[in-house]
Amino acid sequence: MPLQRARTLVRWFVQPLSGPERSFWRVVTSCLLAAVTLWLLNALNKTYTTRISYPLRWTYDADHFIPVRPLDEAVAVQVTGRGWKLLRNTLGLEVRPAEVVVRRLPISRSLPASALRPALIGTMEGLQLNAILTDTLYFEFDRLTERRLQLRLSPASDGSALPFAARFVPESVTFRGPATTLNALPNPYPVHLPQAPAGSTEGSIIVPIGGPALVQTDVEQVRVKLQPRPLLTRTLPVVPEPRNFPANRRFWLRPAAVPVQVEFFAEDSALLGPGQVRVLLDYRQLHLPDSTLQPVLMPLPARVRGARILTPTVRFSTAEALPPADSL
Template sequence: MPLARPARLLRWFFSPFYGQERSYWRAVTACFLAASTFWLLNALGKTYTTRITYPVAWRYNESRYVPVHPLPTEVPVNVTGRGWKLLRRQLQLDLKPAELTVTDLPATRFVTARMLRPALQQSMDGLQLNYLLTDTLWVAFDELISRRLPLALSPAASGAALPYAAQFEPASVVFRGPAGKVRSLPSPYLVHLPQAPAGSTAGDIRVPIGGPELVTTNVQDVRVRLVPRQVIRVPVQVVPELLDAPPGRRYQLTPATVRVQLEFFPEDTAAFRPEQVRVQLHYGQFTNSDSSLQPFLAQKPAQARGFLVLTPGVRAKEVK
């Protein structure tokens, strides 16, 4: 039989262990543990060359600048060292990160291997740095600024005005973060109601402020008191502008005008002029099966509290 010889070998190997007492097995286990310990100690005492990732810590003026993307926390390197040192790195035991000081902000966009090497060599206790496995660490910083913005109530999701006047407490909020993001925030900053208030609107509600990533506020939410207000709807007929059409061709639009409904508070209607409204059509962006173009409101007066584009589509026919 092809398996007879391997079976005899296994019986010969395990036969000394049959019928032994518990004290015998304890002795065998102790021998195996001692041998494994001596082997491990011997292996950790040898010198190895391998690839590891070494932690880095960034030093910069945190009161004036902020990273707009997460900074690298480790850098891949090739090192030589004893097994004990490599094991300590793997277990993160008493490990000193390499400190990288970044100056000339926010112009600095990268840190080269030439800049990384001295910091790594200084922090690697017991490890020899052979070379870096990356040439460049990319960074992005922006100036840290603060900006105080007044608050206003945002229109409904459909663009329609809410028939409320809002009183905010506090009336303004300080936003702090990267200059590019903070400066792009609108003034006034729009506060969105979590849901349409039901029943009486004379009560107070708490509304979270929110904000873009990396931007913090001096308050997490504001107290909003809603007071019912009259909203006046003003219809406007606007001649749309056709964009992105092939050059040298003429098109006839049907209908020739687009109906737009603007919503104002009573005191804002006096300053309204129809020429303040612009509607655009983007050639090729068809909205339904009849190949009509969806009109978009491109410009509206600043005092408008809401708007609705009532014309669902406009057909563009080439004129020969």
């Protein structure tokens, strides 16, 4: 029986849609819309007390100062007013923001919300201000300055110099923003390549400048022409590292230090020393007829662009022979 009653009820609702009574539902829908509209109009004509967020407009010396953190866009208040006025404020229709005037910059860093009462009352049309729910507005400003910096290519991700030089067009860029941020920028300013090209190129590429937050530049990108760079050379004396040598047996090597010629760029000169280059001597590679070993270079750091051992062999001798004057 319950199932039969449910089927009868569904049929009663659906049957007018498929028969000549289809207009019945149009009448029902129109009545519902009219009822909802009348209810909404009646509700909006009533008076309510509620909490809203009222928009703010900040006034300060924008030619000489800049906010270094976001300013509050609204303040929480409790108001009384008709539903129409509250709806208009919620939708942001024809709402005049309350003006917040900031003086004594950059010393001032806060403002009591009670100081906004005159501005709020003067801009709230049709609303009665009951209370300001926000205690204090906090802000931070810095002096707005400009600084012009020369440009240079930033080093590789490992800190080593890049294998090419760069010519920028323009050669310098003007940065505009907070004084504290601009004073911390390096001079010359490093420009990062989107993707470091292999080798050198005679063409040019377009590179964005970038920069910290709140800092603007007079140009958004520069043209960079890459050119090959000459390598510097230096000869380093490197003491070989013995491996697989007989234990408890005294031996000598001649020469005791192997000269290694390395190639590098000028920026890496201060970081380059004997400890950066290692040479290996493996006893298992001993050439018995003349008792010599061939030195082998260990993996080089990224700042070393090339290296070669100037001494092809190292003579090995044991305690049975007299040690040479220049041996260990």
